[in-house]
Amino acid sequence: MAIRTKEEYRESLKDLHPITYILGEKIENVHEHPLISHMIASVTKTFEMENDPEGSKYLVTRSDLIDEDVSRFLKFYKSPDDLLAKVRMLKFLSHNIGGCYMRCTGMDAINSVGIEVYNCDQKYGTNYWDRLVEFVKMLQKNDYVLFSGVTDVKGDRSKRPSQQADPDMYLHVVDETNDGIVVRGAKIHQTGSLCSHWGIVVPTREMREEDKDYAVCFAFPVDAEGVIHIYGRGTLEARALEGRDLGNVEFSKFAPVIIFQDVFVPWDKVFLYGEYEFAGNMVRNFGNYHRHSHGGCKCGVGDILIGAAATAADYNGLGTDPTRPNYTGLSSASHINNKLAEMLKVTEAIYGCSIAASVESTETPSGIYTVDPVLSNTSKLYEGKELAEVIRLMIEIAGGMVADVPSSKDFENPEIGPLLDKYLKGVEGVSTENRVRIFRLIEKLAFESRDIVSNIHGAGSPETHRMTILRNADIEKKKKLAKKLAGIKEG
Amino acid sequence: MAIRTKEEYRESLKDLHPITYILGEKIENVHEHPLISHMIASVTKTFEMENDPEGSKYLVTRSDLIDEDVSRFLKFYKSPDDLLAKVRMLKFLSHNIGGCYMRCTGMDAINSVGIEVYNCDQKYGTNYWDRLVEFVKMLQKNDYVLFSGVTDVKGDRSKRPSQQADPDMYLHVVDETNDGIVVRGAKIHQTGSLCSHWGIVVPTREMREEDKDYAVCFAFPVDAEGVIHIYGRGTLEARALEGRDLGNVEFSKFAPVIIFQDVFVPWDKVFLYGEYEFAGNMVRNFGNYHRHSHGGCKCGVGDILIGAAATAADYNGLGTDPTRPNYTGLSSASHINNKLAEMLKVTEAIYGCSIAASVESTETPSGIYTVDPVLSNTSKLYEGKELAEVIRLMIEIAGGMVADVPSSKDFENPEIGPLLDKYLKGVEGVSTENRVRIFRLIEKLAFESRDIVSNIHGAGSPETHRMTILRNADIEKKKKLAKKLAGIKEG
């Protein structure tokens, strides 16, 4: 069946043996490593939700490719409604996971690649589209997890791929055989690579003729020969290694560097090679889609930020009595409600612009719909800047205990545990343990570096978002409207 | 026919004789007064657009009440698509008028009143809904302009209507006869009252039993006996009085105080009287709809702000050559583009949240759809605060000449006109006259007090928007989600 259970997902990982290094050591059973297992748990949750009565409304859809129910993570966006459904699915999952579930990059990649390989086939008579469709059908039938490899390491940022002193700073084809191509390079910030079955590489930027060998798109198994995953450090690792004081007790995120040491890719998994003029649009499409995904995801995370802050206020004694009439969940302290309103303002703008980007989507020749780029990038700009203020407001509401709560080991120590239990208590009726738990969650939400940096740099950097907005906003039309109102007639 | 031409609209005004005072004088032909005529021009433009091939796509729709094409300004919102169409119509009109066209308050009022009178009829067996439908059919058949009277003068803000020292500080029923009711009070900020044929009064706040006589909703002709319109001063009046240096050369806005001196209203025009528990929802519905209207309107105005700023940059010599390849309308000065991106970010958030509030609307028992209150109020909050920064950025881009360009009378003076023409010139190829025109438009967009104050206080004040968001955001659900992720189990 095309919808897997969570048990089937976990079972399927046993067949995968990606070469992986964590903190300097080569790891064998990587999926069980304490720095990885909470991330596997996030993906597992998505499979649980595909089989859940409520969850399946969000996560399961009909495939017109294999005529079966499939995961929405593996479907082409064939209508504005598909794009709306994506945003709502991601918000729903964030509500249940509180962070990354690592299946969006693959979903956005097959769509962004799809649009351009269709265009390429039209221009050059290539057959990339059919290859891609076959690949997607295979993914759908097996409910595979796919991640995308977009971001190259890039070396000197002021230089193009072919200008770099070391030609490998952008992933490129170094050999070509009858059976396929051989690629070399490295992709960084590879969210979910070790939770996935397959990866799909997308060029990281527009390419010119001289960068031809860098204009390459292909799929690969995560444990293909020559693929090396290296864990990138985040904050809060001591907690994951100890398995305590986690904040989010079940779920987390990671993003390795992947090095492609002359990896062979058979032709049927190659979706672009040399047709450099499509590279730019491919990654721009990806960016627009992925900023749109962030709109649903981070709005959902935003609701957790708000809920955590409001709970901390309750536990500090600054909530309202839930038993009183007209109880609204608000605080008795007006400044706290004022801050909650500011938090909502931002998270709803993030969500609203993603919804609107879906409604104002347009069909491409491939039949895949593209989101409105101005609105999807606007959503991401609010995430990139204002969401940081939402997080700050959460800390402002919660208070200083976000900084330095003693370990659960201290609470378990018979000499000081009872003292801590006594002294760190907040309002009556809430256990000190629960109060500490909410501060730990807030700590996790505020200081997990990979999440916070993703808010800013995920799906491209804010400067890219600004340029995308400017290039798509039709400033020239706006000038004409203004001139007409001013009574300006130009010769 | 149910769609009037602009000539028919202007002709129809001749039959109206509202009692009007402007700057201390009673005015006879008010529609031709220089402080009013530019506002009449805005409304006239909407009639022109109803008959325009492109405009009619936005402004004309089918009425299921009279089975004719009618103005969208007079239609009940019977689907999410009606709400989307409203937002897009308003954006379109703002593009063509650059400011208020004064027909939204009536449109939003019939819908917000409609929802509650239907509910009231269900509860009390009243027949308000039928009265309202008859009224709307009459409006549709004649393509009448309707404005709504919401905001009472309010006296001491810390007191309820029935607590005021002077009982008339909120409009209320002072007498009741076999034929109808008699009302007294005053409504302020009455956008468009003198461009309209009819008004509809809506209670300005929730009411309690003791405020029963204040829970009143009704329609009245703008020149009904006892209705007095008094012009409220704005900035830039010297220009309108002189008919020069206008900025927006055709269109403008005004908002009188209206005093109801014991005005008689026949029963068939009374839509609520005494059923105080519906007053609050009526005005809350109105607020949510009208903030949603602002989303389309002010995003459209935002495009004019952006276009005006970009044009000023061009005329100052800081644009790009439009003849060069890949010309995008952007500036050669990166800081100007950066500012344009910030401007777009805000205006698109305003728009996006209104679009999303339409998509996430819900049906009421009356069959009328209500917008999502969180999203529509979020849109308005961005207008209330961040749009002021958009306007500031427009001035920052345009430069100091926004402050103090000499009058066109100076340009016409033979002694100094040629000197001004010489010295106020910007880039080659643009006449000084056109450069001055764009600065005048910017001045108008930045300093027309009624527009700017409307950004902040129109459709309720920001504090109301914040409270509406907080009350509708389901903070309690968000707390539950956060607690679950933190592993908190409450007894």
Add this chain to the structure above:
Amino acid sequence: MAIRTKEEYRESLKDLHPITYILGEKIENVHEHPLISHMIASVTKTFEMENDPEGSKYLVTRSDLIDEDVSRFLKFYKSPDDLLAKVRMLKFLSHNIGGCYMRCTGMDAINSVGIEVYNCDQKYGTNYWDRLVEFVKMLQKNDYVLFSGVTDVKGDRSKRPSQQADPDMYLHVVDETNDGIVVRGAKIHQTGSLCSHWGIVVPTREMREEDKDYAVCFAFPVDAEGVIHIYGRGTLEARALEGRDLGNVEFSKFAPVIIFQDVFVPWDKVFLYGEYEFAGNMVRNFGNYHRHSHGGCKCGVGDILIGAAATAADYNGLGTDPTRPNYTGLSSASHINNKLAEMLKVTEAIYGCSIAASVESTETPSGIYTVDPVLSNTSKLYEGKELAEVIRLMIEIAGGMVADVPSSKDFENPEIGPLLDKYLKGVEGVSTENRVRIFRLIEKLAFESRDIVSNIHGAGSPETHRMTILRNADIEKKKKLAKKLAGIKEG
């Protein structure tokens, strides 16, 4: 005596006959024109304050040039204390005038010019310093009002002075005689030119060798032959022309364009001519000083914004009872206090950075102290952006009546006056007249275009402030500190 009375100042104006055009007409007794007289009143107030027991502490100081008490507006900054005293004087005057008093540009100009002419004399053996000192002594002895002419009209902003199609777009020397020089060009935004006795022209930007003729600095009487003042329009002119509904009942501001039609300047009033390398520093010094002046001035205006908002809240019924114990002047509505705190945060940052820029000033070879450029420009950046938010908050607190209060003529009309008096009343104990007055003041503070644009573009544009900060912030030192902490050793 070196300190004039206000009567002497007014009397002295009678001897001045500047050629002036206002709204297309040549004006004879310009100082009494209704669009000018409120500005004369501002300057008059400074003379009143020079003779006031409290005011003189701020405005009067000892001159080491003429060994008499002189106006602080005419003194060289010879110590950090002089700079501190300047900031405090300006805050004090803003408290009493609520806006521009038009004597700062001259004060800042003599100092910025002084530093560079001293340097120039050192390098080239010129005698500009002595000329300047003589000029300043003459000003001091007569307590003359001096304004500075800095901003040229500039034409195409992407071109240097000597590259412009019309060579007159920057003021320059067109002839030289035995007795002096002849200059041509135009200066715009000339705050206070018609309240002054003398002007001093400063180059508007750095100059290169090819711009040599534009590197000119000199003093001139405001009614010198060939000098034409043309009034630039502002908002709210109808009020000034009618002499009612003024908001600030006594004081206002204006800023004409001045055209120099081949004006002759005798050598003893020429302070730079051709030594182009000093032009840039001259105007940069001026900018830094004048941003420092804004720090005192606009913080003082900020206090008026705060006071006006808080008064409006009181009058709306949202204040606290002043007779209750522990009365602090705060509102009973927490959101209003929250907004007042935000307003204070900005105005105090503006003030604080100007105070700090004084403390961290440094002596130049001339003996004149320069302010810290990073701190003075930081102050101005807060004025340029965040002060707009302070103004918006004032409107948010005050409410919609800022937009459209009827005229005092309406209040005087026997038919509607009593009705307006009844209906526009706020809290008990405050007359409607006083309530209207505070809304008028707020309208003036928010919508007087010349003031608002001055916040942004006065003393240079925000982009200039940012560049000045960047160029003076020693980023390189900061990099070194960071590298050391990171353990980076560079070869």
Add this chain to the structure above:
Amino acid sequence: MAIRTKEEYRESLKDLHPITYILGEKIENVHEHPLISHMIASVTKTFEMENDPEGSKYLVTRSDLIDEDVSRFLKFYKSPDDLLAKVRMLKFLSHNIGGCYMRCTGMDAINSVGIEVYNCDQKYGTNYWDRLVEFVKMLQKNDYVLFSGVTDVKGDRSKRPSQQADPDMYLHVVDETNDGIVVRGAKIHQTGSLCSHWGIVVPTREMREEDKDYAVCFAFPVDAEGVIHIYGRGTLEARALEGRDLGNVEFSKFAPVIIFQDVFVPWDKVFLYGEYEFAGNMVRNFGNYHRHSHGGCKCGVGDILIGAAATAADYNGLGTDPTRPNYTGLSSASHINNKLAEMLKVTEAIYGCSIAASVESTETPSGIYTVDPVLSNTSKLYEGKELAEVIRLMIEIAGGMVADVPSSKDFENPEIGPLLDKYLKGVEGVSTENRVRIFRLIEKLAFESRDIVSNIHGAGSPETHRMTILRNADIEKKKKLAKKLAGIKEG
């Protein structure tokens, strides 16, 4: 001698045996524990600087109490210059340490306590002042490190100390003997307690008569009997425990909870006991002083943020060639410079307001000067909110590698080390190691939870800062000024 060397400081720690728990274990040689040693290093650096030719200019001053050179950390503020010198010392130290050096709370406490005990002695004839002076002399003679214990754990925030269900939620006197008092309670966020010799407890809030036993102020040795220090967890602990990937290679910060288990304090170390009316001012003074300290400290840290961001831009290939003429340290990418300018704007406002709060300080009866509360709290508000944006901008400039750089253990692994060295390289001429170092520093600066939370909640929470500003800003005077300008005369 009254100035210790760093060796003497380290030696002195050997005599201290505070009872300490870290991660559930009782620790013996706490000063060498890997989670504490980098914090000891910070304090050690202050002693190094006291003996450094440049550093001593900032850190060493003359004591009028013992007539010797002493550490400025132990001096009463006897003039505005003392307060200026404090701000500059802290900025200097932050430049060299990049974070907390843990000696400010004690310095601010002796001054804030001093003012009030002097007042108390005047009122009640107590001899607290003499006791305090003796204590300070002892500290000065030994160059002891003093920390202050201000923040109680507080329990239910909506209740006063004496209303809490558990009376120990605020520290209080539980017994009194001939020799002294016995105290119980807990203080949280005790920055530097384990680097110090002595602590001084200050009441955390205003007290009323019923809270009398909580109005207590006293000094105690850090290893007094009954004092328990419990380490509070921060982020990035895995790094400290491993001793690698530290970011700031030498220095860090911590803040334990301290529990007072019936601790005896002899009378000569008791500085307040029962005179409740002085408690509020004591902590308010402390808050104002400590916000003023933050102004110097965090501005210095801000310079490191700016330097780190600019270095990352350089290393990414987005700097400018330092060998080119007119090199300014700025980037070739205008958007980076724009961001640096925004960062500077905030850090300079923080600094400027602290400088100004020094200049505008006032003398108290004790001879100690208090800072201007409006300006010092304004400074802190910018730290509390806008500094978070500065940190975000640093990440935005630096790029995504802040999130997930592999460990130095990976670089040392012979299989993948060379690959990482190859692929994580940036611009030519900069080693990968150095590039990684700057990203690690940025990670530390952005994600060390104790630092970030201290920005917000250190020295009180933003809501306290706002209230302090409001209460000290004389809103009533501002109203009077506004009314006068509006022409309002009140009866």
